[in-house]
Amino acid sequence: MYNPFSLVGKTILVTGASSGIGRATAIECSKLGANVVINGRNAERLNDVFSLLDISVGQQHVSIISDLSTLEGVDNLIASMPIVNGLSSNAGVLSSHKPIKFLADDDFREIINVNTFSHVRLIRGLIKKKKLSKGGSIVLMSSTGGVKTNVIGNSIYDMSKAAINTFAKSCAVDFASKQIRCNSVCPGMIRTPMTEPTGTLSEEDYKEDIAKHYLTGRYGLPEEVARTVVFLLSDASSFITGASIMVDGGCSVIH
Amino acid sequence: MNKNSFIQNFSDQFDESDDVEFTASTVFKDLDEWSSLIALSIIAMVDEEYDVALKGDDIRNATTIEDLFNVVQSKA
Numbered sequence: 270m271y272n273p274f275s276l277v278g279k280t281i282l283v284t285g286a287s288s289g290i291g292r293a294t295a296i297e298c299s300k301l302g303a304n305v306v307i308n309g310r311n312a313e314r315l316n317d318v319f320s321l322l323d324i325s326v327g328q329q330h331v332s333i334i335s336d337l338s339t340l341e342g343v344d345n346l347i348a349s350m351p352i353v354n355g356l357s358s359n360a361g362v363l364s365s366h367k368p369i370k371f372l373a374d375d376d377f378r379e380i381i382n383v384n385t386f387s388h389v390r391l392i393r394g395l396i397k398k399k400k401l402s403k404g405g406s407i408v409l410m411s412s413t414g415g416v417k418t419n420v421i422g423n424s425i426y427d428m429s430k431a432a433i434n435t436f437a438k439s440c441a442v443d444f445a446s447k448q449i450r451c452n453s454v455c456p457g458m459i460r461t462p463m464t465e466p467t468g469t470l471s472e473e474d475y476k477e478d479i480a481k482h483y484l485t486g487r488y489g490l491p492e493e494v495a496r497t498v499v500f501l502l503s504d505a506s507s508f509i510t511g512a513s514i515m516v517d518g519g520c521s522v523i524h
Numbered sequence: 525m526n527k528n529s530f531i532q533n534f535s536d537q538f539d540e541s542d543d544v545e546f547t548a549s550t551v552f553k554d555l556d557e558w559s560s561l562i563a564l565s566i567i568a569m570v571d572e573e574y575d576v577a578l579k580g581d582d583i584r585n586a587t588t589i590e591d592l593f594n595v596v597q598s599k600a
Contacts, residue, residue, distance in 0.1 A: 368561060371568035422564040471580050 273505040277302030277326065280351060281502055284337060284391065285359030287314035289461030290410060293491035294357045294498045299323040299330065301499055306331045306350050337387040347394045354402050355502040356395065358388045359410045363463050366422035366470070376425055384429035389436060396444065407444075407451040408501045409437040410494075416455050416513060417521035430455075434513055441511035450510035452501045457517030458488040484519030525574065525600055530593045533573055537565040548590035566592070576600050 281298045285291030287309030295307045299322040307322070309315040312334050319332045333349050336342035337360050364380045388409055395401045411434040414420060415427030433453065440451035458464060458478070479487060497516050500506050515521050527548060535546035540557045544550070552558060567578045576599045578592075586592040 366564050367568045368565045371565070371572060421561050471584070474580065 274500060274503045275302050276355075276499065276503055279354040279502070280304040280306065281355040281357060282306045282308065282350060282353045282395075283357045283359065284308045284346075285361060285410070286318055287311045289359075289463050290456065290459060290491045290494045290498075291357070291359035292318050293495035294359065296321055296323070297492065297495040297499050298357070298502065299328055301503070302326050302328065303355075303502075304329045304331075306333060306353060308333050308335055308337070308346055308350075310334065310336045337391060338383050340390060343387070343390045343394050346391070347398050347400055350400060352400050352402055353395075353405070355406045355408070356392070356401060357408045357410075357498050357502065358391060360384070360387045361410060361463070364423065364426040368422055369424055372425065380425045381429050381432070384426070385432045385436070388433055392440060396447075401449060403448050405447075405449045406502045406506070407437070407440055407449065408498045409433050409440075409451070409453045410498075411437065411453040411455045411513065413455045413457045413515060413517045413521050413524075417515065417517070418524040437513070438511045445510070450501075450506070452506075452509060452511065453513045454494060454497050454501070455513050455515050455517065455521075456489060456494045457483070457515075457520040459491055459494055460488050461491055464488075482520045482524055484523065487518065489516065489518055525593075525597050527590070527593055530596065531589055533569055534566065534589050534592070537562050537569060546589065548588065548593070550589050551587055552589055552592075553587070570596055574600050 276298055281303045283291055283295040283298060283305055286295040286307035295305050295318055299305050305322055307315060307318055315332055315334055322330045333346055335346040360383055362380060362383045364376060412430035414423060415431035416434045419427050437451050437453035444451060494516050497514055531546050538557050541555055544555060563583050570576050570578050574596055576596050582595050
């Protein structure tokens with residue numbers, strides 16, 4: 270059957286795969302026929318995702334527990350993984366909402382380390398150790414935050430996502446000679462464990478935000494982001510590199 | 525925990541309300557300058573000064589500065 274979106278025959282590394290968008294991406298990649306290497310920090314949740322991966326066309330999956338917020342964790346992942354054709358890089362944390370005058374140095378360190386540096390270290394290592402094959406595709410998880418919109422009290426998170434968004438373009442330039450494409454995906458608000466209302470923002474705040482900012486009248490689902498990642502990993506997007514794709518229910522248009 | 529210093533720390537988050545006399549009974553959400561940024565500042569100030577994590581609902585449910593003082597005191 271004609272299907273340019275198929276990932277059959279490709280091996281894809283999905284980081285941050287134990288939860289949220291990474292989890293949905295790992296599952297969608299497997300359903301499109303990819304062999305998936307899943308990575309995360311939490312063994313129990315990662316095993317749960319592993320059990321949900323599709324194996325109907327003989328896909329071979331691998332699960333590697335490693336903490337990408339450390340250089341050692343990145344090195345460990347790269348040493349234990351096979352050569353891949355694609356990377357979906359998702360490690361990310363949300364910062365607590367704080368006005369700039371209250372930001373602590375630890376806030377920068379944690380957020381920028383996970384949301385920005387962990388991706389940079391991983392890609393550097395993959396290229397250096399030749400673990401990403403020629404003709405491959407990298408998809409970095411950015412956000413509308415910091416790229417199209419800036420929200421009160423969210424400066425560090427927005428900064429970390431703007432940085433990773435521009436790093437995706439730098440990768441597109443640097444790796445063009447290897448025919449490796451690199452793009453970023455910028456989700457608006459997606460309902461995942463990371464964005465569950467926990468403290469400063471309540472379910473009511475979310476309703477107000479949706480009414481004001483989302484043309485779709487709702488927040489997104491992890492699968493809706495995952496399918497965009499699948500597209501960028503597949504040969505259907507072979508002429509797309511250095512792009513940032515908004516998956517945001519229209520929020521960047523009317524924000 | 526000192527109520528007067530709490531009121532002082534609370535009022536320090538405002539920049540344009542010099543003419544307002546902040547007291548325990550001030551209904552802070554009625555102030556012209558009240559905004560979501562000031563609400564976030566109050567939460568961050570309470571975290572920094574009193575090591576208490578306020579929730580958005582704590583601010584939402586409070587009417588006067590004293591209401592909030594009582595919440596912070598109960599969690600401190």
